[in-house]
Amino acid sequence: MSQRDFNLFVIGAGSGGVRAARVSAAHGAKVAVAEEYRIGGTCVIRGCVPKKLLVYGAHFAEDLEDARRFGWHVEGKRFDWPTLRDNVLAEVTRLSGLYTQTLENNKVKILQERAVVTGPNSVRVGECEYTADVILIATGARPHVPKQPGCEHGITSNEAFHLEQLPKRLLIAGGGYIANEFAGVFNEFGVKVTVVNRSDAILRGYDAQIRDRLLQISMIKGIQFLFNSPIEKIVKESSGALTVHMPGGPAEFDAVMFATGRVPNTQGLGLESAGVEVDENGAVRVDDESRSTCPSIYAVGDVTDRVQLTPVAIREGQAFADTVFGKKPTKVDYSCIPSAVFSHPPLAGVGMTEGEARNRLGAVKVYTADFRPMKNVLAGRNERALYKVIVDAASEKIVGAHMIGPDAPEILQVLAIAVKAGIRKSQLDEVVAVHPTMAEELVLLK
Ligand SMILES: Cc1cc2nc3c(=O)[nH]c(=O)nc-3n(C[C@H](O)[C@H](O)[C@H](O)COP(=O)(O)OP(=O)(O)OC[C@H]3O[C@@H](n4cnc5c(N)ncnc54)[C@H](O)[C@@H]3O)c2cc1C
Numbered sequence: 001m002s003q004r005d006f007n008l009f010v011i012g013a014g015s016g017g018v019r020a021a022r023v024s025a026a027h028g029a030k031v032a033v034a035e036e037y038r039i040g041g042t043c044v045i046r047g048c049v050p051k052k053l054l055v056y057g058a059h060f061a062e063d064l065e066d067a068r069r070f071g072w073h074v075e076g077k078r079f080d081w082p083t084l085r086d087n088v089l090a091e092v093t094r095l096s097g098l099y100t101q102t103l104e105n106n107k108v109k110i111l112q113e114r115a116v117v118t119g120p121n122s123v124r125v126g127e128c129e130y131t132a133d134v135i136l137i138a139t140g141a142r143p144h145v146p147k148q149p150g151c152e153h154g155i156t157s158n159e160a161f162h163l164e165q166l167p168k169r170l171l172i173a174g175g176g177y178i179a180n181e182f183a184g185v186f187n188e189f190g191v192k193v194t195v196v197n198r199s200d201a202i203l204r205g206y207d208a209q210i211r212d213r214l215l216q217i218s219m220i221k222g223i224q225f226l227f228n229s230p231i232e233k234i235v236k237e238s239s240g241a242l243t244v245h246m247p248g249g250p251a252e253f254d255a256v257m258f259a260t261g262r263v264p265n266t267q268g269l270g271l272e273s274a275g276v277e278v279d280e281n282g283a284v285r286v287d288d289e290s291r292s293t294c295p296s297i298y299a300v301g302d303v304t305d306r307v308q309l310t311p312v313a314i315r316e317g318q319a320f321a322d323t324v325f326g327k328k329p330t331k332v333d334y335s336c337i338p339s340a341v342f343s344h345p346p347l348a349g350v351g352m353t354e355g356e357a358r359n360r361l362g363a364v365k366v367y368t369a370d371f372r373p374m375k376n377v378l379a380g381r382n383e384r385a386l387y388k389v390i391v392d393a394a395s396e397k398i399v400g401a402h403m404i405g406p407d408a409p410e411i412l413q414v415l416a417i418a419v420k421a422g423i424r425k426s427q428l429d430e431v432v433a434v435h436p437t438m439a440e441e442l443v444l445l446k
Pocket residue numbers: 011012013014015016017034035036037038039040041042043044046047048049051113114115116138139140141157178265269300301302303307308309310311313
């Protein structure tokens with residue numbers, strides 16, 4: 001038995017940290033976890049979960065509009081932001097409680113304070129110093145706010161969940177998934193949304209045809225996009241409005257939200273005291289077992305900036321616990337990680353985009369279904385779904401699948417199993433359709 005206070009000290013009780021702490025404790029380790037904000041981390045408190053609940057809330061705008069064509073009379077509909085906001089925040093509190101309970105049930109000591117590393121086997125929490133055989137950095141990432149003058153007047157996704165009232169005019173800076181998701185949500189709530197982007201495209205990394213489709217639909221829904229428009233400065237007027245200066249000229253908004261990337265949380269963490277190296281963005285450098293340049297310190301999740309997604313942080317936390325305390329060396333497989341954007345409509349993808357496949361494989365076959373879902377037809381909603389399956393011409397294997405349309409992330413999760421398993425296109429064709437569904441298009445691709 002070690003003479004130190006703990007076998008494992010985890011810094012950060014988010015997706016990766018909670019999984020690592022819980023599983024290590026189940027493997028018999030004496031574990032402590034320090035959390036400076038709220039148990040559950042970004043995903044539960046101010047990320048995936050509250051975001052998805054807002055997406056559900058926003059979707060009622062369309063559903064109530066479409067309901068008329070299905071014979072429903074929905075007179076006097078009115079949206080009340082404080083009701084949704086408070087219900088979402090209450091659900092977040094409930095979930096945070098469940099995470100706390102899970103840790104307690106596994107006898108993990110919880111310290112609700114900021115922790116900093118003071119050496120290869122020591123951590124300081126407030127006035128107390130603790131020693132541990134192994135330290136796990138699972139401190140996640142935080143929103144990046146640009147340095148231009150006046151940017152301090154803006155908010156980030158962290159604050160968006162707590163808004164007192166909805167702004168009438170909102171500028172969202174950024175082109176990634178968080179920018180597009182919040183643009184969709186606030187637009188459905190009746191906010192006049194402008195998305196401003198430094199570059200010339202949204203959602204880099206996703207299939208070009210799929211993101212173009214989102215851009216078209218978003219513009220038709222009333223979201224304005226400004227490309228190649230870096231924010232030069234923001235001036236707060238005496239009225240409270242924000243004048244945003246951009247290359248096309250100044251424009252006034254009631255709020256500005258930055259969704260301009262996320263930075264690993266390593267600042268002031270004391271990593272240098274243990275010889276833990278970080279890269280140029282501040283991400284902890286780790287090997288394929290999540291071990292840092294200090295042999296007794298590991299790191300998982302967003303703080304390592306590998307793939308900033310909850311299921312990846314959880315896998316890394318699990319693999320760490322199994323490797324270090326479960327005597328079962330495990331490496332995370334980063335191939336074929338599916339991901340989604342919960343925009344209006346949502347999109348999702350797995351594997352290579354068409355562009356990547358053409359560059360890497362040369363000869364590829366692309367199968368598409370471009371259709372208007374039955375529900376949209378009756379609703380009089382002129383929004384088309386697009387499914388794409390990319391096939392390696394030599395092996396006939398499916399190397400990528402991408403889709404936009406209602407429930408695309410739900411459908412893609414299942415298709416991702418097939419892509420990961422390396423099935424051929426002909427095996428999709430052998431499956432009999434479930435009719436009438438949208439997903440049946442996947443087995444009818446010509
Ligand atoms: C708006 C938004 C939407 C998102 N939507 C999705 C989605 O739909 N799907 C998806 O897969 N991912 C989504 N993500 C990303 C996802 O939330 C992260 O990838 C995930 O939470 C990373 O987990 P983690 O354990 O690395 O870090 P986190 O969950 O961020 O946990 C880190 C914890 O460490 C704490 N901490 C930091 N420093 C210290 C310290 N010194 N001492 C003590 N505690 C500390 C923090 O307070 C935090 O609780 C979203 C993120 C955002 C911001």
